Amino acid sequence: MSTSSVEWQDTEELKPRAASLADFCSQNKLPGKQIQQTPGTLAFIEKKAIESLHDFLAHDMSREHGGVLVGEPFFDAAQNRHFVVIRTAIPALESEGSSVHLQFTPETWEFISGLIEEDFPELAIIGWYHSHPGLGVFMSGTDRATQKAFYNHPWNLAVVVDPIAHKTGWFCGADCEVLDQLHVISYTEPVTTVPAVASPTQEISSVEMNTGKGIALKTCNGCCLSDCWRRRSWWEYGFWAGIGFDREQRR
Numbered sequence: 078m079s080t081s082s083v084e085w086q087d088t089e090e091l092k093p094r095a096a097s098l099a100d101f102c103s104q105n106k107l108p109g110k111q112i113q114q115t116p117g118t119l120a121f122i123e124k125k126a127i128e129s130l131h132d133f134l135a136h137d138m139s140r141e142h143g144g145v146l147v148g149e150p151f152f153d154a155a156q157n158r159h160f161v162v163i164r165t166a167i168p169a170l171e172s173e174g175s176s177v178h179l180q181f182t183p184e185t186w187e188f189i190s191g192l193i194e195e196d197f198p199e200l201a202i203i204g205w206y207h208s209h210p211g212l213g214v215f216m217s218g219t220d221r222a223t224q225k226a227f228y229n230h231p232w233n234l235a236v237v238v239d240p241i242a243h244k245t246g247w248f249c250g251a252d253c254e255v256l257d258q259l260h261v262i263s264y265t266e267p268v269t270t271v272p273a274v275a276s277p278t279q280e281i282s283s284v285e286m287n288t289g290k291g292i293a294l295k296t297c298n299g300c301c302l303s304d305c306w307r308r309r310s311w312w313e314y315g316f317w318a319g320i321g322f323d324r325e326q327r328r
């Protein structure tokens with residue numbers, strides 16, 4: 078983006094939790110030996126999170142869109158390296174943007190922080206993502222300034238997608254070091270640990286989706302009878318995050 082204010086200020090310092098990369102790989106049925114041979118910081122992203130991120134950025138290619146990456150940073154002391162696990166990608170539904178610019182509004186931040194507090198209290202914002210429709214994937218001067226100012230830990234991530242060219246770039250740390258394919262691994266979480274907004278067994282028909290039942294009833298605590306922005310956003314968030322119904326159902 079050329080001009081931006083995609084910033085996030087944590088009230089307390091987020092510290093990476095000690096964890097074993099080998100254990101994480103075996104818990105998630107990933108080829109641990111192979112993965113551990115790749116040096117440096119690794120990013121793991123839940124399959125649904127990367128799919129919803131791409132779906133959201135492709136839904137409107139007339140302008141830039143973006144959001145935040147939510148998950149947890151870890152530090153493997155034995156291997157002396159960080160790895161980051163992205164559990165969900167929250168879209169900035171009320172952002173302002175053009176083909177070369179993106180700005181998150183106060184409403185965007187209110188929605189994002191409310192969602193994290195209620196549904197992902199154990200997680201934090203570990204990075205951000207945005208689109209460059211037709212411009213290619215790179216970190217612009219403004220993108221770099223944003224990264225340096227607000228996402229400057231060695232494990233902070235930035236994802237840039239050109240949804241027209243179908244290209245994705247991953248960048249890491251204050252200096253936006255490029256993460257290649259070997260350093261970005263998608264995985265599927267065991268079902269029991271996925272934070273659910275709607276009950277996974279809950280059947281949501283297209284009629285119910287349109288009227289906002291299901292997801293809204295579970296997530297819009299108390300205020301779901303009125304057509305508030307929060308309810309709308311929750312519904313849209315569920316749509317873009319693929320929560321409550323699978324990708325085939327919503328096509």
Ligand SMILES: [Zn+2]
Binds near residue numbers: 216
């Ligand atoms: Zn940009």
